Amino acid sequence: MLLILSQRTFLTFVCFATGIGLLITTGCGGKTDPRKYPIWGTVTYQGKPVPAGTVMLEPDVAKGNSGPAVALKIRNGKYDSRREGLGHIGGPHKVRITGLSGEASGDEFFPEGTPLFPEWQTSVDLPKGPSEQNFEVPATWIRP
């Protein structure tokens, strides 16, 4: 009986101490990164998903938006800021998309493949909240 009681008090003590420890190490402060609105979607080119590349969202200064930009990785035609623990700041943005072929070039230079098309730009007004945005790079946008 005594043993059970002491085990229980021991367990309580351990839980308490771990809790305090976690509080001390993590603290109460949150992140100050203003890029907090999640975004996800697909990127296609000539009807096919883009194997690799980047969706870059930069606040459009010409339309009165400013703040930090964010670059999200494309994997198999999809990008997802939640996967990278990031987001955007909302408002008008310029979107710059680069796409890679996904096939290694065979030498030291391009393990993820060479660019499929020149960087493509568009603009989008992003909501201050989670959203899905799908991008289709025009099939006529080709490398010279």
Place this chain on the structure above:
Amino acid sequence: MHRQRQRGFTLVELLVVIAIIGILIALLLPAVQAAREAARRSQCTNNLKQLALAFHNYHDVYQIFPLPGMLANHLGWTSSILAFIEQKSIFDEIDWRAVPDYTTFVNRNMRHSTVKIGPYLCPSGRTMQTQFSAENYNNVLAFTIHYYGILGPMGTNPINNQPYRCRNLTQTFGGECDQGILWQFSSRFADIVDGTSNTFLLAELSWSPMTKYRAWIRGKFQDSRGVLYLLSKNVQFPLNSRNETIWNGIAFGSEHPGGANFALADGSVRFVSETIDWGTYLSIASKDGSETLQNF
């Protein structure tokens, strides 16, 4: 006859003691790690400062900053400034003659890159060597570099909404921008019209995993896919975005939490936050964009 009282600890007492010690260590460990990282970061800042001073001394002698890279001999600024960072012995050994091809360059100069040049590496970085196994000499892998010049910003000038000057953007290596200090033909102090305190000279690129670290001796390369700058980069992706999709525009960044170190052209070193305003980031990267700067 009664039993003798056993000396020593019970199991529970032992467990409690071990648990308390464990908790104390768990509390201490993050603090110790943070202190170690702080020490590495200050070494990292110091290295960048040394390089900025070397650039200034180079400019004092030659009236221009070193070139980011030369196609004729594949060398770049890392070789040019060696005499200004106490590495004159390597400087004297380097073969500066023009080379007909990359293989000749490797045969003549790759061996120098197996020497670890302290100021070229940030101790917080996890990748100290080239990520291309062919860059070795007698099976010793070449060392890489964690500090890069800036070819120029890519995008829109936030003040006048004009695009920053960039060329050959459809090339496979990503093209090059022209408004940074270490652009194709490099700059003099007189070219930095935005002011030396408002313009980046060198930037830290020490994050991992990154597949494009190469031997520090390599400056510039060219083939049918365009021109590749190995020691100077476009500013086209956000700080710490860990983006390496475009060779000439690999994102600057570090393993330090929250940002990376930058040397300004006046020789000072600043820790820049990864949440820096995008327009401000581009503005500091350009030497002649006439942008007014907020605090950064």
